[in-house]
Each structure stands twice: as structure tokens, then as C-alpha cells.
Amino acid sequence: MIEQGAKFFTAPPPTTDLGLGGIGTVLQGSLVLVATALAFAAPISVLAGAFIAFYPNSFTARLARQLAEVVVEFPTIVIGLSVFGLFIVDLHWGLSALTGAIALAVVMMPYMTIQISEALRVPRAMFEETLYALGMSRLRTMLFVMSAGRRGLLTGLLIGMAKGFGETAALLFTVTTSFNLFFTSFNRPVSAIPVLIYFYGLAPYENWREVAWGAAFVLTVLVLALFSLVRVLARGGMSR
Amino acid sequence: MSGHCAFRIERLNVWLDSKHVLNDVSDVIIPRNVVFSIMGPSGSGKSTLLKTLNRLVETYPNARVEGKVLFMGEDIFSMDPVKLRRRVGYVFQQPNPFPHMSIYDNIAYPVKALGLAKSKREIDDIVKDSLMKANLYDEVKDRLHAKASALSGGQQQRLVIARALALRPSVLLMDEPTSMIDVVGARKIEELILQLKKEMTVVVATHTPQMARRISDYVLFLYDGRVVEWGPKEVMLEAPENDLTKMYVAGRFG
Numbered sequence: 001m002i003e004q005g006a007k008f009f010t011a012p013p014p015t016t017d018l019g020l021g022g023i024g025t026v027l028q029g030s031l032v033l034v035a036t037a038l039a040f041a042a043p044i045s046v047l048a049g050a051f052i053a054f055y056p057n058s059f060t061a062r063l064a065r066q067l068a069e070v071v072v073e074f075p076t077i078v079i080g081l082s083v084f085g086l087f088i089v090d091l092h093w094g095l096s097a098l099t100g101a102i103a104l105a106v107v108m109m110p111y112m113t114i115q116i117s118e119a120l121r122v123p124r125a126m127f128e129e130t131l132y133a134l135g136m137s138r139l140r141t142m143l144f145v146m147s148a149g150r151r152g153l154l155t156g157l158l159i160g161m162a163k164g165f166g167e168t169a170a171l172l173f174t175v176t177t178s179f180n181l182f183f184t185s186f187n188r189p190v191s192a193i194p195v196l197i198y199f200y201g202l203a204p205y206e207n208w209r210e211v212a213w214g215a216a217f218v219l220t221v222l223v224l225a226l227f228s229l230v231r232v233l234a235r236g237g238m239s240r
Numbered sequence: 241m242s243g244h245c246a247f248r249i250e251r252l253n254v255w256l257d258s259k260h261v262l263n264d265v266s267d268v269i270i271p272r273n274v275v276f277s278i279m280g281p282s283g284s285g286k287s288t289l290l291k292t293l294n295r296l297v298e299t300y301p302n303a304r305v306e307g308k309v310l311f312m313g314e315d316i317f318s319m320d321p322v323k324l325r326r327r328v329g330y331v332f333q334q335p336n337p338f339p340h341m342s343i344y345d346n347i348a349y350p351v352k353a354l355g356l357a358k359s360k361r362e363i364d365d366i367v368k369d370s371l372m373k374a375n376l377y378d379e380v381k382d383r384l385h386a387k388a389s390a391l392s393g394g395q396q397q398r399l400v401i402a403r404a405l406a407l408r409p410s411v412l413l414m415d416e417p418t419s420m421i422d423v424v425g426a427r428k429i430e431e432l433i434l435q436l437k438k439e440m441t442v443v444v445a446t447h448t449p450q451m452a453r454r455i456s457d458y459v460l461f462l463y464d465g466r467v468v469e470w471g472p473k474e475v476m477l478e479a480p481e482n483d484l485t486k487m488y489v490a491g492r493f494g
Contacts, residue, residue: 057301126336127338128299129296129299129332130332130336130338132296132299132325133294133296133325133329133330133332134325134326134350134354134403134404134407135322135323135324135325135326135350135354135407136322136350136353136354137322140353144353148338148340
């Protein structure tokens with residue numbers, strides 16, 4: 001990685017020939033996958049988290065919370081296989097950035113939902129009755145609570161992203177192991193850093209294994225950076 | 241007749257879960273521009289009665305309400321509760337400003353959110369006017385943009401009163417507004433209550449006959465969810481009919 005310098009982040013990984021190449025394709029793939037998964041999962045998680053925080057005793061909220069807690073503990077390889085079975089085998093969507101992102105979204109969603117519902121619990125308890133007493137509508141009350149708890153909301157999204165970057169098993173079925181493909185469109189396959197680490201780390205070629213270690217380092221830094229951001233946000237408490 | 245009073249309550253029953261919190265509260269008339277105290281020991285249903293008057297109790301998932309309450313002659317249960325609460329302000333026992341907002345924003349936020357003012361100038365005026373009415377302006381005018389959490393308990397409670405006044409309510413409900421405040425702060429709030437009745441009706445829940453004596457025109461004695469009796473302060477505190485009221489006023493229990 002040090003040998004390659006900046007090229008490590010842009011070049012495709014080496015094939016069987018010599019030379020080191022880089023992780024350009026999988027880094028881009030991971031970014032596309034996590035961003036797309038976030039676009040699917042974030043709105044659902046925010047709504048579900050808010051619903052659980054506001055109607056904690058309702059049947060739907062209890063069900064949603066139970067479901068999230070179960071899926072969090074679920075083996076992600078089963079999620080990968082299920083997405084593969086449903087979207088790729090049954091619906092013939094093929095390996096694509098989209099199916100990969102769907103699998104990731106399913107993995108990320110429960111983490112984000114639980115975190116967001118917890119983050120909104122305190123501001124809801126603090127402000128809900130006050131806001132109602134001031135003649136605020138239910139919707140406005142919810143928006144106020146979300147705005148007061150927005151650091152916690154953001155934390156939830158970051159935790160989901162960190163989970164998404166590191167997730168491997170759910171992607172094994174839904175991304176390509178042709179690691180030299182750059183992202184071109186959502187219905188074309190991409191690959192991801194952790195999948196590359198798995199395949200290259202076990203390879204019989206020295207240069208592949210070096211790339212795998214380099215990729216592992218990049219992934220670690222990425223996830224650590226996200227969690228540092230989470231810690232900074234958590235320390236700030238409630239925001240204006 | 242009912243149009244001339246702020247509230248008229250008939251056959252009001254409230255349950256929280258299976259607990260019968262208010263038991264057939266009837267024939268209670270709260271006149272306009274008076275201070276009306278709801279006096280009773282803790283657990284007697286004072287807060288629930290207040291929260292029924294602005295329909296806040298109905299936001300509790302376990303609450304059930306039956307009966308009739310007229311506000312300015314209009315049945316509150318056929319009104320939009322959100323609109324009712326803008327006309328019937330509420331001050332909680334525990335001062336509850338938005339701690340993460342400035343003093344200014346604590347008042348400006350609901351004014352803006354409810355569309356009560358159009359220009360920045362208008363909002364500024366309402367903020368200043370409300371703080372003055374709550375006898376707080378002089379103490380905070382140089383630090384309007386400081387966090388509300390930096391104020392003392394008594395100041396926070398007056399800020400909350402100012403926030404309620406900014407909506408220009410015709411009734412202000414106050415749930416033991418001085419019980420969490422030091423003596424000096426409490427006296428300022430009592431003085432404020434007496435000022436406010438010139439412009440609106442103030443309904444105050446209190447558990448002390450002393451406070452009821454200092455501020456009220458009318459006193460209602462609530463015990464175990466039932467109205468024992470109510471009437472002008474002089475009658476209620478000097479010559480009540482009911483023995484239970486006599487004992488409570490004399491400080492024999494409660």
C-alpha cells in the first residue's frame with residue numbers, strides 16, 4: 001500500500017500477473033453500496049425509530065422493535081442468501097449494485113432503528129407534553145423532538161454505515177467477485193472491500209495478500225473514523 | 241350564563257387505567273378574570289382536573305374522559321384540542337423551558353411555529369411583551385440569547401409563564417407553580433398571578449391553604465377525586481360547611 005501511494009485508492013486490484021494495483025474498484029463499490037443502502041434504510045429507520053419512540057406501547061411499535069432486535073441478532077449470511085433467493089433467483093435481477101445495496105440495507109436497518117428510537121426517547125419524554133400544552137400538533141411535536149435529538153439520529157445513521165462498510169456475509173451472494181469492475185450502473189454488479197479481503201487474503205499470490213492487508217487497513221480506518229465521529233456526537237449531547 | 245364564565249363543569253369523570261381519578265365533578269363554575277384555586281392533598285386529582293380543562297389528559301394512552309366541560313360556553317370535547325390548548329395555557333409544576341434554546345427562542349419558537357407573527361420585528365415585540373408581563377424582562381434583557389438552562393428555578397418558571405402568555409391565552413392553568421421554587425421566587429410568581437387576573441382567568445392547583453388564601457378569589461376543595469365544596473375564598477377558608485374542608489384548612493391533614 002505504501003509502495004503504491006495514492007494509486008492504491010484508484011487502481012483496480014491485480015489479476016494473476018505481477019504488480020500490486022490497488023483497491024479502486026472495491027472502494028468505489030463499497031461507497032456506492034453503503035450510500036445506496038443508506039438511501040433505502042435511512043428513511044425507513046427514521047420513521048420506524050420515531051414511531052417506536054412516540055408510541056412505545058402500541059402493538060405496531062412493539063412488533064417493530066421485536067423485529068429489529070431479532071434481525072440485529074440474525075446471521076447476516078441468511079439475509080444475503082434470502083436476498084439472493086428472492087431478487088436474483090426468483091425475480092432475475094442478476095448480481096447488481098442494487099441487490100447488494102438491498103442486502104446491506106436489511107442488515108443496517110435494525111441497528112439504525114434501535115439506535116434512533118433510543119435517541120428520541122429522552123427528548124420525547126422531556127418535551128412532548130410541554131409542546132402539546134403549547135397547542136402544537138402531533139406532527140410538529142414529532143419534528144421538534146427529532147430536531148432536539150438530531151445528534152442521536154445522526155449517530156444512528158453513522159452506526160448503520162459503519163456496520164454496512166464492514167458487512168461481508170450478506171454481500172457474498174449479491175456482489176461480484178470480479179474485482180476489477182468499476183461501478184457503471186445500478187443494474188451492473190460491483191464488489192466491496194470486505195469481500196475482496198476474504199478472497200485475496202486466502203489467495204496463493206503474495207501480491208494479492210498484500211492488497212488484502214492494505215484493504216483491511218483502509219477498512220479499519222474507515223470504520224474507526226465513523227465511530228470517532230459517533231463519539232464526538234455523543235459527547236455533544238442535545239443540540240440546538 | 242355559561243357564556244359569562246371561563247369554564248363550567250358537569251358530571252365529569254376521568255379514569256387513568258382502571259383508577260377513577262375524578263369522580264362526578266359537577267356544578268363547578270369558574271368565572272372569568274378571577275384566580276380560582278383547586279386545593280387538595282397530593283393524589284386528590286388536582287393535576288388531572290387541570291389537564292382535563294385543556295384536554296391534555298387525553299394525550300395519555302390510558303386515559304378515559306366522560307362528562308361535559310364548557311369553555312366560554314363551548315363544549316371542549318367538540319373543539320379541536322390543539323386549538324383549545326392555544327387559548328388555555330398550561331404551566332407545569334416543574335419549570336420546563338426548552339433547555340437547549342435561548343431565553344429568546346423559548347418564546348419565539350412557539351410564536352413562529354404557530355404562525356402568530358409574521359416579521360422578526362413582530363416576534364421581537366411579542367417576546368419582549370411576554371417577558372414584561374411575566375415580570376422577567378428586566379432580569380434577562382441583557383442576555384436574551386443566553387441558554388434558558390442558565391436561569392434560576394424561579395426565573396425558569398417565569399420564562400415558562402412568559403412562553404404561555406405569548407400565545408395570548410384567555411385562561412392560564414397552573415399546576416402547583418411555586419412548589420419547586422425557592423421562597424423569593426415563589427413570592428414573585430404569586431404577585432404575577434395576581435397581576436395576570438386583570439387580563440385572564442387563572443386556575444391554580446395548590447396543596448396549601450396558605451397559598452390559596454394569598455392568591456385566590458375562589459377555592460375548590462378536591463379530595464379523593466371528588467369536589468367536597470367550592471366557593472368564594474372567604475367562605476371556603478373562614479367558614480366552610482364541610483368538616484373535611486375545615487380540617488384541611490386548619491392543617492389537620494394533607
